[in-house]
Amino acid sequence: MSSDRVTIRQIAEMSEVSVSTVSNVLNGRTLRMSAETLERVRGVISTLRYRPSSIARGLVTGRTATIGLVVAEIETALFFSAVGALETAARDAGYNLIVCHARGSRDEAEVVTVLRTKGVDGIIFIANSEAVDNTHLSDLPAAGILAVVINRRRPGPEFGRVSWDDRAGVSGAVEHLHDLGHRRIAFLRGPRSRDSTRERAAGYRRGLKKAGLPYQEDYVRHADYTADPLTWERAAGELLDLDPAPTAVIASDDSVAAVVIRTAQRRGLSVPRDLAVVGIDDQMFAALLNPPLTTIRLPVKEAAERALKMLVDTIAGQSMRAVRLDTELVVRDSSSPEPPHHRQSAGCLPSGKVAGPSSPGRKET
Amino acid sequence: MSSDRVTIRQIAEMSEVSVSTVSNVLNGRTLRMSAETLERVRGVISTLRYRPSSIARGLVTGRTATIGLVVAEIETALFFSAVGALETAARDAGYNLIVCHARGSRDEAEVVTVLRTKGVDGIIFIANSEAVDNTHLSDLPAAGILAVVINRRRPGPEFGRVSWDDRAGVSGAVEHLHDLGHRRIAFLRGPRSRDSTRERAAGYRRGLKKAGLPYQEDYVRHADYTADPLTWERAAGELLDLDPAPTAVIASDDSVAAVVIRTAQRRGLSVPRDLAVVGIDDQMFAALLNPPLTTIRLPVKEAAERALKMLVDTIAGQSMRAVRLDTELVVRDSSSPEPPHHRQSAGCLPSGKVAGPSSPGRKET
DNA sequence: CTGAAAGCGCTAACAG
């Protein structure tokens, strides 16, 4: 097969220099080298299309310019933008990404082992905020493998961490709805096992308090976005059956929000006139719904970029940190004070106007 | 940092055997080895948690158990399911995936170079059917790097290829709509530069012909799903302005379909009563729209799995092939003969009933 | 059935 691989030795011979000289030009240690030699070596390299084997290099340097990415729930649309952003950022920094999907602690431990044998320089974990066991990560720092976690509890101080402020996000959404005149604001909780669910619930309470609204048990329902959509529909229906029914709903994510909208519409209600709906995530389709969905945008891409930067900076000598990003409320028609067909046709894809100044993480677009 | 790496030599010493013996147990060449020795070596390996370095192994064997995945348009939701499926399939087969995003031929050439220096055993290209230049791939076979392309023209006979039948998919959708009683069926074309767009347009014509319907220029519009949603809205509006207006639209993809639905609804039309809408892709949100979207499901996941299998089989000695997969028409409410609120609450997430037997690629669910 | 030894392609001392 690949019998004709060009090696550094051949380059050396053809350039009539030693391998170390070639190695030097390869690695930019070219400062005090005769310009003529440099030229000649470079010429041979390019005519032979020589590319040093990063395997061989990795064996001796112990570095591979490869980063492992361990993704929980790879099927989730939101995480894909993270993978994309990460890949771009990584390649800009001269790294490649080995992407692995881990479905649980056991799986993750296995994946980490493989990644270690492959000699990755660092690992980024992007999680679903599931409070997962971290013990299998404890020996990573000792093994000299840098790691940063996204949307997950920090396994230790040697780990980098990037997260976002779920609590402030939901709190801000409540305030937004309150500003619009809503007084009966319901909240759909996500999967029970996730930290994000707790944070968001806390944000809901905080938002109510800030707005001076009472917390009502009845207005909080469970709608696990990892479960069957029929269950979301049921939860939405129960909310709508209440008397008095809520005039606004913050859904557990954009998918659930889509079903809430549909459920309301099927009952003849108009969104947002009879019911305002706010999602969480800002997935691609949010702006395409009818009406376009107001949603709490999670800064997944930014998180990915920050995580990568943290890793690269740490390789360059800095130490790990924990950063928390702001979410951003993207206001579209599903929470506007007037029904969408009476308004300018606002809200298509990445547009989205912005709410009042009261809550954090809002930004002009 | 990683000073304390366990090596095969240490295992050999502690087991009081030679390194080659350890290597043998590592590689399963254990047939004619004293059971007692085997036991001892394995014991030492597991107590020391020894993992052979795949870098070192790769250097000598020339194989890395790593596959490159080159994705065009990594941001597209549809492709993510491919990445997920591929990762799972790869890991099951003992491989890892280096995922790269290539934005064009130049970028792709660069990515391929990097992948080669990293010693990948094969490369899978998953494309957007853009008729892209393939010349930079021509020396892959000679270099002993296996490659298979998904949704892209085959660069040569040494390349594997997996694709799907866009033409039959759209043709089947036309027939489905015809069966439902539609006689004025419009079609929204995707990006001009893609092969898939041409195939789909051909499928549209074929479907009309099969149904005995005339081809009408006016009913075909351009709605590039990579462009601004406002342009889709305009295209949809133009269709609806026609007299007589179409009673059904096949949209260029699910996102466009969502906007078509919205445009119709904003004009007070009911989907599907006044207008039936069919998408292409079957993205996650298709089932969440109101009404749930009938769509031509592209077998992206299956394609990914087939591609991986082809690669692995070829490594094992088989030769590359070209396979074409069927699409599947997933019938939901947006094309049902009656309005959704008069029907059983069908159509939530992966459900979707199935049309008549006339067209290819339909399957019972 | 096991051990010694020769590299895989490269980098990094260390001499010249």
Place this chain on the structure above:
DNA sequence: CTGTTAGCGCTTTCAG
């Protein structure tokens, strides 16, 4: 400023 050399950790003949 350039050349020689010793490995990185593993596999794989080839002798014992």
